[in-house]
Amino acid sequence: MELVNTNDENFFDPTPRFKSSPIPINFISFNIYDEKCFNCGGIYIKTLCYDQKYCKKCLSPYINDITADNNIYLDIYYTMDLGCIKHETSKTKVPQSIQECCKNCLRILYFKQIEGYLSVDIDYSNIINKVIESVKHCKLCGKLLYERTARKLRLCSDCYLISFDFVESTLVKKQILILYLPWWHNTHSCDMCSSELTFTSDCQNYCTYCLIFYTGCRYCLTTNIIFGLTGQTNCKKCKRLSLIIDNVIDRDLDDFLFNDNIYEVLSRVKPVRWIPYSQFKDVKEMTKGGYGIIYKATWLTSHNKNKTVILKRFESSKNNNKYFLNELRSNQHCFNRTFYDYIIKIYGFTKDPELEDYILVMKYASEGDLHKYLQKNFTNLEWNSDNIILVYSKLNILRNISEGLKYIHENKYIHRDFHSGNILSDVFQWKIGDLGLSQS
Numbered sequence: 001m002e003l004v005n006t007n008d009e010n011f012f013d014p015t016p017r018f019k020s021s022p023i024p025i026n027f028i029s030f031n032i033y034d035e036k037c038f039n040c041g042g043i044y045i046k047t048l049c050y051d052q053k054y055c056k057k058c059l060s061p062y063i064n065d066i067t068a069d070n071n072i073y074l075d076i077y078y079t080m081d082l083g084c085i086k087h088e089t090s091k092t093k094v095p096q097s098i099q100e101c102c103k104n105c106l107r108i109l110y111f112k113q114i115e116g117y118l119s120v121d122i123d124y125s126n127i128i129n130k131v132i133e134s135v136k137h138c139k140l141c142g143k144l145l146y147e148r149t150a151r152k153l154r155l156c157s158d159c160y161l162i163s164f165d166f167v168e169s170t171l172v173k174k175q176i177l178i179l180y181l182p183w184w185h186n187t188h189s190c191d192m193c194s195s196e197l198t199f200t201s202d203c204q205n206y207c208t209y210c211l212i213f214y215t216g217c218r219y220c221l222t223t224n225i226i227f228g229l230t231g232q233t234n235c236k237k238c239k240r241l242s243l244i245i246d247n248v249i250d251r252d253l254d255d256f257l258f259n260d261n262i263y264e265v266l267s268r269v270k271p272v273r274w275i276p277y278s279q280f281k282d283v284k285e286m287t288k289g290g291y292g293i294i295y296k297a298t299w300l301t302s303h304n305k306n307k308t309v310i311l312k313r314f315e316s317s318k319n320n321n322k323y324f325l326n327e328l329r330s331n332q333h334c335f336n337r338t339f340y341d342y343i344i345k346i347y348g349f350t351k352d353p354e355l356e357d358y359i360l361v362m363k364y365a366s367e368g369d370l371h372k373y374l375q376k377n378f379t380n381l382e383w384n385s386d387n388i389i390l391v392y393s394k395l396n397i398l399r400n401i402s403e404g405l406k407y408i409h410e411n412k413y414i415h416r417d418f419h420s421g422n423i424l425s426d427v428f429q430w431k432i433g434d435l436g437l438s439q440s
Helices: 056-065 122-134 251-257 260-265 322-334 370-380 394-410
Strands: 003-005 076-080 106-111 162-168 175-181 198-201 204-206 212-217 222-227 232-234 241-243 280-288 293-299 307-313 346-351 358-363 423-425 430-432
Touching: 056 106, 280 307, 322 346, 322 358, 370 423, 394 430
Parallel strands: 003 162
Antiparallel strands: 076 106, 162 175, 175 222, 198 204, 204 212, 212 222, 232 241, 280 293, 293 307, 307 358, 346 358, 423 430
Protein backbone atom coordinates (compact mmCIF):
# COMPACT_ATOMS: atom_id res chain seq x y z
CA MET A 1 0.00 0.00 0.00
CA GLU A 2 1.43 3.34 -1.06
CA LEU A 3 2.38 5.94 1.54
CA VAL A 4 1.35 9.50 0.68
CA ASN A 5 2.83 12.68 2.13
CA THR A 6 0.24 15.42 2.07
CA ASN A 7 0.14 18.83 3.67
CA ASP A 8 -3.10 19.88 1.95
CA GLU A 9 -5.82 18.68 4.30
CA ASN A 10 -8.57 20.23 2.16
CA PHE A 11 -7.98 17.92 -0.80
CA PHE A 12 -7.00 14.61 0.77
CA ASP A 13 -9.42 11.86 1.76
CA PRO A 14 -8.01 8.57 3.13
CA THR A 15 -11.19 6.68 2.13
CA PRO A 16 -12.56 8.58 -0.90
CA ARG A 17 -15.32 6.06 -1.68
CA PHE A 18 -16.95 6.42 1.76
CA LYS A 19 -18.72 9.18 3.60
CA SER A 20 -18.14 9.96 7.27
CA SER A 21 -20.91 8.49 9.38
CA PRO A 22 -23.39 11.14 10.58
CA ILE A 23 -23.48 9.47 14.01
CA PRO A 24 -20.66 7.77 15.99
CA ILE A 25 -20.00 4.09 15.35
CA ASN A 26 -20.18 2.78 18.92
CA PHE A 27 -20.76 -0.93 18.31
CA ILE A 28 -17.05 -1.83 17.94
CA SER A 29 -14.14 -1.64 20.40
CA PHE A 30 -10.72 -0.01 20.07
CA ASN A 31 -9.21 -3.00 21.91
CA ILE A 32 -9.27 -6.34 20.14
CA TYR A 33 -9.33 -8.18 23.49
CA ASP A 34 -12.35 -6.41 24.99
CA GLU A 35 -15.16 -8.79 25.92
CA LYS A 36 -17.80 -6.25 26.97
CA CYS A 37 -19.16 -3.31 25.02
CA PHE A 38 -17.83 0.02 26.30
CA ASN A 39 -21.10 1.70 25.28
CA CYS A 40 -23.78 -0.53 26.83
CA GLY A 41 -21.89 -3.15 28.85
CA GLY A 42 -23.23 -6.03 26.77
CA ILE A 43 -21.14 -8.96 25.55
CA TYR A 44 -19.48 -8.62 22.17
CA ILE A 45 -20.23 -11.25 19.53
CA LYS A 46 -17.85 -12.25 16.75
CA THR A 47 -18.24 -11.79 13.03
CA LEU A 48 -18.72 -15.04 11.12
CA CYS A 49 -15.19 -14.81 9.75
CA TYR A 50 -12.00 -12.94 10.70
CA ASP A 51 -12.84 -13.02 14.45
CA GLN A 52 -13.87 -9.37 14.71
CA LYS A 53 -16.01 -8.32 17.67
CA TYR A 54 -19.05 -6.07 17.67
CA CYS A 55 -22.05 -5.34 19.87
CA LYS A 56 -25.32 -6.45 18.26
CA LYS A 57 -27.34 -4.46 20.78
CA CYS A 58 -25.61 -1.19 19.77
CA LEU A 59 -25.63 -2.06 16.07
CA SER A 60 -29.46 -2.08 15.97
CA PRO A 61 -29.98 1.58 17.00
CA TYR A 62 -27.19 2.59 14.62
CA ILE A 63 -29.15 1.06 11.72
CA ASN A 64 -32.34 2.76 12.94
CA ASP A 65 -30.81 6.18 13.50
CA ILE A 66 -28.67 6.46 10.40
CA THR A 67 -30.18 8.25 7.40
CA ALA A 68 -31.55 5.88 4.75
CA ASP A 69 -29.68 7.31 1.78
CA ASN A 70 -27.33 6.03 -0.89
CA ASN A 71 -24.15 6.96 0.97
CA ILE A 72 -21.72 4.22 1.98
CA TYR A 73 -20.41 4.64 5.53
CA LEU A 74 -19.04 1.15 6.21
CA ASP A 75 -17.13 -1.35 4.11
CA ILE A 76 -18.98 -4.35 5.46
CA TYR A 77 -19.93 -7.86 4.36
CA TYR A 78 -23.09 -9.37 5.81
CA THR A 79 -25.76 -12.01 5.31
CA MET A 80 -29.50 -12.13 6.03
CA ASP A 81 -31.50 -14.81 7.80
CA LEU A 82 -34.09 -15.87 5.21
CA GLY A 83 -36.25 -17.40 7.92
CA CYS A 84 -36.49 -14.21 9.98
CA ILE A 85 -40.03 -13.98 11.41
CA LYS A 86 -39.54 -10.33 12.42
CA HIS A 87 -38.34 -9.21 9.00
CA GLU A 88 -38.94 -5.53 8.42
CA THR A 89 -40.81 -5.34 5.12
CA SER A 90 -40.30 -1.60 4.98
CA LYS A 91 -36.64 -2.14 4.28
CA THR A 92 -35.33 -2.35 0.72
CA LYS A 93 -35.80 -5.82 -0.76
CA VAL A 94 -32.18 -6.00 -1.93
CA PRO A 95 -30.20 -3.84 0.53
CA GLN A 96 -27.32 -1.85 -0.94
CA SER A 97 -25.88 -0.70 2.40
CA ILE A 98 -26.16 -1.55 6.08
CA GLN A 99 -28.74 1.16 6.75
CA GLU A 100 -31.15 -0.64 4.39
CA CYS A 101 -30.88 -3.98 6.23
CA CYS A 102 -33.32 -5.59 8.62
CA LYS A 103 -31.67 -5.35 12.01
CA ASN A 104 -33.43 -8.52 13.22
CA CYS A 105 -31.88 -10.91 10.70
CA LEU A 106 -28.59 -9.16 9.92
CA ARG A 107 -25.43 -11.20 10.55
CA ILE A 108 -22.05 -9.57 10.02
CA LEU A 109 -19.54 -11.62 8.04
CA TYR A 110 -16.73 -9.13 8.58
CA PHE A 111 -15.75 -5.47 8.58
CA LYS A 112 -13.24 -4.53 5.91
CA GLN A 113 -12.14 -1.46 7.89
CA ILE A 114 -11.12 -3.46 10.98
CA GLU A 115 -8.07 -5.69 11.27
CA GLY A 116 -8.71 -9.41 11.46
CA TYR A 117 -7.48 -12.91 10.65
CA LEU A 118 -9.49 -15.57 8.84
CA SER A 119 -11.61 -17.75 11.14
CA VAL A 120 -14.57 -19.59 9.64
CA ASP A 121 -17.86 -20.42 11.40
CA ILE A 122 -18.64 -23.92 10.13
CA ASP A 123 -22.41 -23.29 10.14
CA TYR A 124 -21.91 -20.57 7.53
CA SER A 125 -19.08 -22.18 5.58
CA ASN A 126 -20.87 -22.14 2.21
CA ILE A 127 -21.64 -18.42 2.44
CA ILE A 128 -18.17 -17.60 3.73
CA ASN A 129 -16.45 -19.54 0.93
CA LYS A 130 -18.35 -17.46 -1.61
CA VAL A 131 -17.38 -14.26 0.19
CA ILE A 132 -13.71 -15.26 0.37
CA GLU A 133 -13.77 -15.92 -3.36
CA SER A 134 -15.45 -12.58 -4.07
CA VAL A 135 -13.07 -10.46 -2.00
CA LYS A 136 -10.12 -11.35 -4.19
CA HIS A 137 -11.30 -8.26 -6.03
CA CYS A 138 -12.12 -4.95 -4.36
CA LYS A 139 -15.91 -4.61 -4.32
CA LEU A 140 -15.58 -0.83 -4.51
CA CYS A 141 -13.45 -0.52 -7.65
CA GLY A 142 -12.93 -4.07 -8.94
CA LYS A 143 -9.14 -4.10 -8.51
CA LEU A 144 -7.52 -7.53 -8.04
CA LEU A 145 -6.19 -7.79 -4.46
CA TYR A 146 -4.67 -11.30 -4.40
CA GLU A 147 -4.58 -14.45 -6.48
CA ARG A 148 -5.29 -16.88 -3.65
CA THR A 149 -7.03 -16.86 -0.29
CA ALA A 150 -5.25 -14.83 2.40
CA ARG A 151 -5.67 -15.32 6.12
CA LYS A 152 -5.29 -11.60 6.79
CA LEU A 153 -7.52 -8.93 5.30
CA ARG A 154 -5.99 -6.93 2.50
CA LEU A 155 -7.16 -3.44 1.63
CA CYS A 156 -7.33 -1.89 -1.81
CA SER A 157 -4.55 0.66 -2.26
CA ASP A 158 -6.81 2.76 -4.50
CA CYS A 159 -9.68 2.94 -2.01
CA TYR A 160 -7.68 3.06 1.26
CA LEU A 161 -4.90 5.65 1.31
CA ILE A 162 -2.22 5.85 4.02
CA SER A 163 -0.64 9.26 4.54
CA PHE A 164 1.75 10.99 6.93
CA ASP A 165 2.64 14.49 7.95
CA PHE A 166 4.96 16.38 10.29
CA VAL A 167 3.06 18.81 12.49
CA GLU A 168 4.06 21.28 15.19
CA SER A 169 3.35 19.89 18.65
CA THR A 170 0.93 21.98 20.70
CA LEU A 171 3.02 21.22 23.81
CA VAL A 172 6.65 21.55 22.73
CA LYS A 173 8.40 23.44 19.94
CA LYS A 174 9.09 20.37 17.89
CA GLN A 175 7.81 18.76 14.72
CA ILE A 176 6.26 15.34 15.34
CA LEU A 177 5.31 12.63 12.89
CA ILE A 178 1.67 11.57 12.49
CA LEU A 179 0.75 8.50 10.46
CA TYR A 180 -2.84 8.53 9.18
CA LEU A 181 -4.28 5.04 8.75
CA PRO A 182 -7.51 4.56 6.73
CA TRP A 183 -8.71 1.74 8.99
CA TRP A 184 -9.66 1.08 12.63
CA HIS A 185 -6.38 0.04 14.27
CA ASN A 186 -7.81 -1.81 17.28
CA THR A 187 -4.50 -3.15 18.55
CA HIS A 188 -3.60 -3.75 22.20
CA SER A 189 0.19 -3.58 21.82
CA CYS A 190 2.65 -0.96 20.61
CA ASP A 191 3.69 -1.31 16.97
CA MET A 192 7.24 -0.20 17.86
CA CYS A 193 8.16 -2.13 21.02
CA SER A 194 5.21 -4.59 21.41
CA SER A 195 4.53 -3.35 24.97
CA GLU A 196 0.94 -3.44 26.18
CA LEU A 197 -0.87 -0.16 25.50
CA THR A 198 -2.55 1.97 28.18
CA PHE A 199 -6.13 2.89 27.27
CA THR A 200 -7.35 6.37 28.19
CA SER A 201 -10.74 6.33 26.43
CA ASP A 202 -12.88 4.20 24.14
CA CYS A 203 -10.88 5.38 21.11
CA GLN A 204 -7.47 6.37 22.47
CA ASN A 205 -4.45 4.58 23.91
CA TYR A 206 -0.70 5.07 24.13
CA CYS A 207 2.59 3.31 24.79
CA THR A 208 4.08 4.28 28.14
CA TYR A 209 7.58 3.40 26.87
CA CYS A 210 7.64 4.98 23.40
CA LEU A 211 5.07 7.74 24.10
CA ILE A 212 3.31 6.88 20.86
CA PHE A 213 -0.39 7.76 20.87
CA TYR A 214 -3.15 5.99 18.93
CA THR A 215 -6.43 7.86 18.37
CA GLY A 216 -9.41 6.56 16.42
CA CYS A 217 -12.26 8.50 14.80
CA ARG A 218 -15.61 6.83 15.43
CA TYR A 219 -17.22 8.67 12.52
CA CYS A 220 -14.74 7.50 9.87
CA LEU A 221 -13.11 4.38 11.41
CA THR A 222 -9.67 5.84 10.76
CA THR A 223 -6.69 5.98 13.13
CA ASN A 224 -3.94 8.53 13.80
CA ILE A 225 -0.63 7.20 15.13
CA ILE A 226 1.18 10.11 16.79
CA PHE A 227 4.90 9.72 17.40
CA GLY A 228 5.26 12.20 20.25
CA LEU A 229 3.46 14.42 22.73
CA THR A 230 0.86 16.88 21.55
CA GLY A 231 -2.36 18.25 22.97
CA GLN A 232 -4.68 17.47 20.07
CA THR A 233 -5.02 15.87 16.66
CA ASN A 234 -7.51 15.94 13.79
CA CYS A 235 -9.10 13.16 11.79
CA LYS A 236 -7.70 13.35 8.26
CA LYS A 237 -11.12 12.65 6.75
CA CYS A 238 -13.75 14.56 8.74
CA LYS A 239 -11.36 17.01 10.49
CA ARG A 240 -12.93 16.32 13.90
CA LEU A 241 -10.66 17.35 16.77
CA SER A 242 -9.50 14.81 19.37
CA LEU A 243 -7.86 15.95 22.60
CA ILE A 244 -4.79 14.01 23.70
CA ILE A 245 -4.02 13.54 27.40
CA ASP A 246 -1.72 16.44 28.26
CA ASN A 247 -2.43 17.16 31.90
CA VAL A 248 -0.07 14.57 33.36
CA ILE A 249 3.22 16.00 32.14
CA ASP A 250 4.42 19.59 32.29
CA ARG A 251 6.44 21.51 29.74
CA ASP A 252 9.84 20.97 31.38
CA LEU A 253 9.33 17.23 31.30
CA ASP A 254 8.13 17.43 27.71
CA ASP A 255 11.42 19.11 26.80
CA PHE A 256 13.37 16.34 28.53
CA LEU A 257 11.43 13.59 26.79
CA PHE A 258 12.02 15.26 23.43
CA ASN A 259 15.63 16.23 24.02
CA ASP A 260 17.60 14.87 21.08
CA ASN A 261 20.41 13.76 23.41
CA ILE A 262 18.18 11.25 25.15
CA TYR A 263 17.71 9.32 21.90
CA GLU A 264 21.41 8.52 21.88
CA VAL A 265 20.83 6.04 24.71
CA LEU A 266 17.63 4.44 23.40
CA SER A 267 19.57 1.67 21.68
CA ARG A 268 20.79 0.38 25.02
CA VAL A 269 17.90 1.17 27.36
CA LYS A 270 14.16 1.59 26.97
CA PRO A 271 12.92 5.18 27.09
CA VAL A 272 11.49 6.53 30.31
CA ARG A 273 8.03 5.17 31.05
CA TRP A 274 4.95 6.96 32.35
CA ILE A 275 3.03 4.78 34.86
CA PRO A 276 -0.50 5.75 35.99
CA TYR A 277 -0.63 6.34 39.76
CA SER A 278 -3.75 4.16 39.99
CA GLN A 279 -1.55 1.09 39.41
CA PHE A 280 -0.01 1.37 42.90
CA LYS A 281 -1.56 0.08 46.12
CA ASP A 282 -0.45 -0.54 49.73
CA VAL A 283 1.75 2.56 49.62
CA LYS A 284 3.65 2.83 52.93
CA GLU A 285 6.18 5.48 53.93
CA MET A 286 9.64 4.13 54.81
CA THR A 287 11.93 7.14 55.28
CA LYS A 288 12.38 10.79 54.41
CA GLY A 289 15.43 12.27 52.71
CA GLY A 290 16.69 15.68 51.71
CA TYR A 291 14.67 15.99 48.52
CA GLY A 292 11.95 13.42 48.85
CA ILE A 293 10.02 10.76 50.72
CA ILE A 294 10.62 7.05 50.13
CA TYR A 295 7.65 4.66 50.02
CA LYS A 296 7.28 0.94 49.54
CA ALA A 297 4.35 -0.08 47.32
CA THR A 298 2.81 -2.85 45.27
CA TRP A 299 2.71 -2.22 41.54
CA LEU A 300 -0.28 -3.82 39.83
CA THR A 301 1.33 -4.78 36.53
CA SER A 302 -0.43 -6.46 33.64
CA HIS A 303 -1.69 -10.04 33.84
CA ASN A 304 -1.93 -9.79 37.65
CA LYS A 305 1.84 -10.02 38.11
CA ASN A 306 2.18 -7.71 41.11
CA LYS A 307 5.62 -6.34 41.92
CA THR A 308 7.07 -4.69 45.03
CA VAL A 309 8.67 -1.35 44.15
CA ILE A 310 10.08 1.80 45.75
CA LEU A 311 8.38 5.15 45.14
CA LYS A 312 10.47 8.28 45.61
CA ARG A 313 8.25 11.32 45.92
CA PHE A 314 9.79 14.72 45.18
CA GLU A 315 8.00 17.18 47.46
CA SER A 316 6.60 20.35 45.88
CA SER A 317 7.82 19.18 42.46
CA LYS A 318 4.61 20.58 41.00
CA ASN A 319 6.22 24.02 41.20
CA ASN A 320 9.90 23.02 41.11
CA ASN A 321 10.81 19.80 39.32
CA LYS A 322 14.57 20.47 39.12
CA TYR A 323 15.67 17.60 41.40
CA PHE A 324 13.18 15.15 39.92
CA LEU A 325 14.31 15.89 36.37
CA ASN A 326 17.97 15.72 37.35
CA GLU A 327 17.63 12.24 38.84
CA LEU A 328 15.50 11.05 35.96
CA ARG A 329 18.02 12.36 33.44
CA SER A 330 21.00 10.90 35.33
CA ASN A 331 19.46 7.45 35.44
CA GLN A 332 18.55 7.51 31.76
CA HIS A 333 22.13 8.33 30.81
CA CYS A 334 23.84 6.02 33.30
CA PHE A 335 21.58 2.97 33.28
CA ASN A 336 22.60 0.39 30.71
CA ARG A 337 21.19 -3.07 30.07
CA THR A 338 24.70 -4.49 29.98
CA PHE A 339 25.60 -2.89 33.34
CA TYR A 340 22.20 -3.09 35.02
CA ASP A 341 23.72 -5.21 37.81
CA TYR A 342 25.48 -2.17 39.27
CA ILE A 343 22.87 0.62 39.05
CA ILE A 344 19.42 0.50 40.67
CA LYS A 345 16.84 0.28 37.90
CA ILE A 346 14.15 2.93 37.46
CA TYR A 347 10.98 1.53 35.90
CA GLY A 348 9.52 4.94 35.13
CA PHE A 349 7.72 7.79 36.82
CA THR A 350 4.24 8.76 37.94
CA LYS A 351 2.43 11.71 39.46
CA ASP A 352 0.29 11.99 42.58
CA PRO A 353 -3.13 13.18 41.32
CA GLU A 354 -3.86 15.05 44.57
CA LEU A 355 -0.54 16.68 45.53
CA GLU A 356 0.68 16.74 41.89
CA ASP A 357 4.17 15.72 43.02
CA TYR A 358 6.34 13.71 40.63
CA ILE A 359 7.38 10.23 41.78
CA LEU A 360 10.14 7.93 40.55
CA VAL A 361 9.29 4.22 40.43
CA MET A 362 12.39 2.15 41.28
CA LYS A 363 13.36 -1.46 41.79
CA TYR A 364 12.99 -2.65 45.37
CA ALA A 365 16.32 -3.74 46.90
CA SER A 366 15.07 -6.50 49.16
CA GLU A 367 18.23 -6.82 51.29
CA GLY A 368 18.64 -3.18 52.33
CA ASP A 369 21.60 -0.80 52.15
CA LEU A 370 25.30 -1.32 52.86
CA HIS A 371 25.27 0.85 56.01
CA LYS A 372 22.77 -1.38 57.81
CA TYR A 373 24.43 -4.51 56.48
CA LEU A 374 27.85 -3.50 57.84
CA GLN A 375 26.36 -2.66 61.23
CA LYS A 376 25.16 -6.24 61.57
CA ASN A 377 27.83 -8.22 59.73
CA PHE A 378 31.13 -6.29 59.64
CA THR A 379 32.95 -8.49 62.15
CA ASN A 380 32.02 -11.63 60.20
CA LEU A 381 33.05 -10.32 56.77
CA GLU A 382 36.04 -11.92 55.06
CA TRP A 383 38.26 -10.21 52.50
CA ASN A 384 37.67 -13.06 50.13
CA SER A 385 35.58 -16.19 50.37
CA ASP A 386 35.28 -19.61 48.76
CA ASN A 387 31.57 -19.44 49.45
CA ILE A 388 29.41 -19.63 46.33
CA ILE A 389 27.55 -16.55 47.55
CA LEU A 390 30.49 -14.16 47.17
CA VAL A 391 28.32 -11.15 47.95
CA TYR A 392 29.39 -11.54 51.59
CA SER A 393 33.10 -10.91 50.89
CA LYS A 394 34.68 -7.46 51.17
CA LEU A 395 36.35 -7.81 47.77
CA ASN A 396 33.07 -8.61 46.05
CA ILE A 397 31.36 -5.61 47.64
CA LEU A 398 34.22 -3.36 46.49
CA ARG A 399 34.15 -4.89 43.01
CA ASN A 400 30.41 -4.23 42.60
CA ILE A 401 30.77 -0.65 43.82
CA SER A 402 33.79 -0.04 41.55
CA GLU A 403 31.97 -1.33 38.47
CA GLY A 404 29.00 0.93 39.18
CA LEU A 405 31.15 4.02 39.72
CA LYS A 406 33.22 3.19 36.65
CA TYR A 407 30.16 3.16 34.43
CA ILE A 408 28.80 6.39 35.95
CA HIS A 409 32.15 8.11 35.31
CA GLU A 410 32.39 6.70 31.77
CA ASN A 411 29.09 8.45 31.09
CA LYS A 412 30.74 11.67 32.32
CA TYR A 413 28.69 11.88 35.51
CA ILE A 414 29.75 12.34 39.16
CA HIS A 415 27.52 10.93 41.91
CA ARG A 416 28.07 13.75 44.47
CA ASP A 417 26.08 12.00 47.23
CA PHE A 418 27.96 8.73 47.50
CA HIS A 419 27.73 6.93 50.87
CA SER A 420 26.86 3.50 52.24
CA GLY A 421 23.16 4.37 52.50
CA ASN A 422 23.01 4.71 48.71
CA ILE A 423 24.60 1.32 48.05
CA LEU A 424 21.87 -1.31 47.98
CA SER A 425 21.83 -5.10 47.97
CA ASP A 426 19.40 -7.10 45.87
CA VAL A 427 19.67 -10.82 45.09
CA PHE A 428 23.37 -11.11 45.98
CA GLN A 429 24.36 -7.99 44.04
CA TRP A 430 25.39 -4.55 45.35
CA LYS A 431 24.02 -1.64 43.33
CA ILE A 432 24.37 2.15 43.39
CA GLY A 433 21.23 4.21 43.83
CA ASP A 434 20.06 7.80 44.34
CA LEU A 435 21.61 9.66 41.42
CA GLY A 436 19.63 12.78 42.27
CA LEU A 437 22.66 15.01 42.90
CA SER A 438 24.71 13.57 40.05
CA GLN A 439 26.04 16.05 37.53
CA SER A 440 27.62 15.69 34.14
